[in-house]
Every structure is written in structure tokens, then in C-alpha cells.
Amino acid sequence: MSCITLLSDLSLQDASVAVAKGILMQYVPDTPLIDISHEVTPFNVRQAAYLLASVYKNFPVGSVHLALCDIFSEKNPRLVLCVLNDSYFLAPDNGILPLALGSDLPAWESSELVPGATYTDWLHTAGKIINELQQKKTPSDLKVKPLQLKNTIGSTISIENKDVVNCEVIHIDQYENVVLNITKREFDALINGRTFRLHFMLVEEINELSSSYNDVRPGFKLCRFNSSGYMEICVNRGKAASLFGIRLGGKYNDIKINFE
Numbered sequence: 278m279s280c281i282t283l284l285s286d287l288s289l290q291d292a293s294v295a296v297a298k299g300i301l302m303q304y305v306p307d308t309p310l311i312d313i314s315h316e317v318t319p320f321n322v323r324q325a326a327y328l329l330a331s332v333y334k335n336f337p338v339g340s341v342h343l344a345l346c347d348i349f350s351e352k353n354p355r356l357v358l359c360v361l362n363d364s365y366f367l368a369p370d371n372g373i374l375p376l377a378l379g380s381d382l383p384a385w386e387s388s389e390l391v392p393g394a395t396y397t398d399w400l401h402t403a404g405k406i407i408n409e410l411q412q413k414k415t416p417s418d419l420k421v422k423p424l425q426l427k428n429t430i431g432s433t434i435s436i437e438n439k440d441v442v443n444c445e446v447i448h449i450d451q452y453e454n455v456v457l458n459i460t461k462r463e464f465d466a467l468i469n470g471r472t473f474r475l476h477f478m479l480v481e482e483i484n485e486l487s488s489s490y491n492d493v494r495p496g497f498k499l500c501r502f503n504s505s506g507y508m509e510i511c512v513n514r515g516k517a518a519s520l521f522g523i524r525l526g527g528k529y530n531d532i533k534i535n536f537e
Contacts, residue, residue: 279337279340279341280340281305281308281309281341282313282333282340282343284313284328284343284345285297285314285344286317286320286321287345294312296397297400300404304404305407305408305411320346320350321346322371322372323458324447324448324525325344326373326376327376327507329378330378338363338364339363339411341365341410342366343367344367344368344369347369348369348371351370353391354394354399355390356369356386356403357370358406359378359426361382365407366378371427383423385422386422386424387419388402390402406419434463439467439536441534442467443533444459444508444532445458445532446523446525446527446532447507449518449525453515453519454503454518455510455521456507456508459508460508467536469536473536473537477510477523478522478530478531494513495515496515497513498510
């Protein structure tokens with residue numbers, strides 16, 4: 278059975294998520310609503326994209342993934358529709374889908390909301406589109422026009438030269454493992470048989486990859502690639518972010534990988 282997933286920066290502090298579910302249930306009452314997360318840092322499109330990319334492949338074919346992150350980033354916000362591997366994605370045109378799914382993703386403008394449109398207007402529009410998609414309609418059936426997605430945030434790592442890569446923190450999980458914006462595929466292409474040194478917070482260094490947390494003793498630091506294929510800085514049975522003072526979006530994390 279297909280489902281609808283919800284990803285947002287709304288948190289669970291107020292009723293916004295419940296409002297979203299209530300409106301969607303008016304249009305697709307028999308479809309399960311699955312929460313990915315509602316704890317995305319407000320307006321942090323890169324973190325939202327990482328979470329979306331990490332989970333969507335685990336859902337049944339035909340599922341709809343609705344991202345409600347920074348939905349009013351534009352003066353005239355628009356809801357865009359993308360299709361990838363028989364999965365549907367609805368999100369604002371703020372860079373989240375190119376970051377999560379790739380820059381060459383085919384897309385359609387589902388709706389451009391009128392000035393003054395509200396959060397509930399956005400949800401009613403999404404509900405109508407999801408209802409039509411579940412009737413086995415395609416983008417061409419919906420009479421929506423193709424568009425070129427905006428990519429407002431650089432989606433690649435910053436390479437100073439062939440020997441130095443600057444990394445950013447894109448997520449800190451419940452265990453305070455620090456997720457960086459470099460994938461195993463990118464790392465393997467860059468290392469090319471060389472050694473590496475991961476520097477962070479000016480004084481810390483790691484120079485080997487671990488396959489699991491237990492490769493080091495409790496309380497010791499390590500780096501590894503997580504199940505989503507992204508590099509993490511971790512502490513076995515510890516909290517890397519707190520221990521090293523690393524912050525999501527922090528200006529002074531100063532994380533670099535040197536290849537030698």
C-alpha cells in the first residue's frame with residue numbers, strides 16, 4: 278500500500294502538523310500518513326534534503342512525499358511536483374528537491390499560490406494534487422506545466438584543490454553523531470588510493486575510517502559512513518557534537534579533509 282510521508286520544520290510544539298494531517302485526510306482519508314520528521318531546524322533546506330534522501334527509497338511504489346520546509350521562502354511561493362522511480366514528491370521550489378534527488382530531476386509546477394495565501398491554502402492545494410495522483414493520473418493528466426527547479430543552495434562539497442575539501446554539518450542526530458555533506462561516492466573518488474586526515478574544531482583529527490562504532494573504545498572518536506552513505510563524526514557511546522562543540526550551521530566548525 279502506498280502512503281504519504283510528511284517532512285517539516287514545524288516541530289510538534291503547536292498544532293501545525295495536526296492541521297496538515299487533518300486537511301490531507303479530507304482528500305485521501307484511506308491513505309496512511311507517515312511522519313519522517315518535524316524537527317528540521319527552521320529554514321534549513323539542506324538538513325531537510327538529507328533526511329528526505331535518506332528515507333524515501335524505503336517506501337512503497339506510488340507513495341507521495343510531502344515536504345513542508347520553509348514553504349514561504351519565495352514572494353510568490355509555488356508547489357512543485359517531481360517524479361522519481363515511481364515515487365512522487367511535492368515541495369516548495371526552494372532547492373530541497375534538487376539537493377535530495379539530483380539536479381536533473383524533471384519537475385512540474387503544480388500551483389503558484391496567490392499573494393496572501395496561507396499555510397492551509399498550501400495544504401488544500403497539496404491535498405487536491407495527491408488525490409488526483411492516487412487516481413493513477415500522471416503529470417500530463419494533471420495539465421501542469423514543466424519547469425526548471427531552482428537550486429538555491431550549492432549541492433556539492435567545496436573543493437579548495439585536489440587535496441583539500443571543506444565540509445559542512447548537515448545534520449546532528451539523536452545520539453549527537455555529526456553528519457557531513459560528503460558521501461562515500463564522493464570520498465572514494467577523491468581519495469584515489471591516498472591517505473586522509475579529517476580536521477575539525479582546529480585541533481581535532483581523525484585519519485582512518487571505521488566500519489562501526491565498536492571499532493574504537495567507548496569514549497573515543499571515529500568517522501564512518503552511515504547507512505545513508507554520508508560521513509559522520511562520532512564518539513563511541515558518547516556525544517560528538519557536545520564534546521567537540523560542533524553546531525548545525527556553525528560558522529566555526531572548521532571541518533576539512535586533507536588528502537595526502
